[in-house]
Amino acid sequence: MEQAGERVRGVEALVRWRQSSLGLLAPMTWIPLAEANGAINEIGLWVLDEACRQLRRWDDEFPGHAPLDMAVNLSPRQLDEHGIVDRLGEVFTRTGCDPTRVVLEVTETALAADTEAVILRLGQIKTLGCQIAIDDFGTGFSSLSFLRRLPIDILKIDKAFVDGIGQD
Numbered sequence: 001m002e003q004a005g006e007r008v009r010g011v012e013a014l015v016r017w018r019q020s021s022l023g024l025l026a027p028m029t030w031i032p033l034a035e036a037n038g039a040i041n042e043i044g045l046w047v048l049d050e051a052c053r054q055l056r057r058w059d060d061e062f063p064g065h066a067p068l069d070m071a072v073n074l075s076p077r078q079l080d081e082h083g084i085v086d087r088l089g090e091v092f093t094r095t096g097c098d099p100t101r102v103v104l105e106v107t108e109t110a111l112a113a114d115t116e117a118v119i120l121r122l123g124q125i126k127t128l129g130c131q132i133a134i135d136d137f138g139t140g141f142s143s144l145s146f147l148r149r150l151p152i153d154i155l156k157i158d159k160a161f162v163d164g165i166g167q168d
Contacts, residue, residue, distance in 0.1 A: 010069035010103070013051035015043070035077050044078045045087060052097030071103040071133065074125075076110035080117075085124045092128065099129035103154060107136045111150070123151045137161065 017025045034040040051070045058068060078084055092099045104125060111118050111134075122132050133154035134147075147155065 007066060008068065009066075010071060012071040012105075013047055013054075013073075015047050031075075035075060038077065040075045040077050041081050044073070044075055045091060048072050048088070048102075049091050049095060052091060052095035052102065055097055055101060056095060067098075067101055069101050069103055069131075071105055073135070074104045074106050074110075076107070079106060079110055079121055084121070085128065088125060088130075089128050092130075100131070102130040103133050104130050105133040105135040105156070108134055108158075109136075111146075119149055119151065126151050 015027065017027075017030050019025050031040065034043055051072050055068065055070050058065070081087075088104075089099075091097075092102070106118075106122070126132055131153040132151060133156055134150065134152050135156045136158045137155055
């Protein structure tokens, strides 16, 4: 139940795999394989599609509720995919989802490969209207000054980066 002045503002789409003989598999057991074989591109777009459809369903079910934002992970492999901007736009068009309510999250490690290309691609993605978040900041080697160059809206600092800040 919401307290006065408190409300749910956003949610995050998380994907799990229910395998028939092994049960529910955590992402760390299968996402690296999907990254390695390229299947993550289609999986990621499917997750975005489902997340956008769910936002629309909630809008229809709860018309008086303030609109929610939906965070969806974008893998480094997806970020490198030729045509990803068009494919993301197609999802927004097909689902009727307002892209300004979508936060695409990329990990700090996704920025390491080809920094200039990533900055350019993130800028292109932002033209769709969605927000960009850097997730797990502090787990790689990015400097705070590097953040100035990134077309991001949200910075999610990893817990390991700030642990012990009051003691050390």
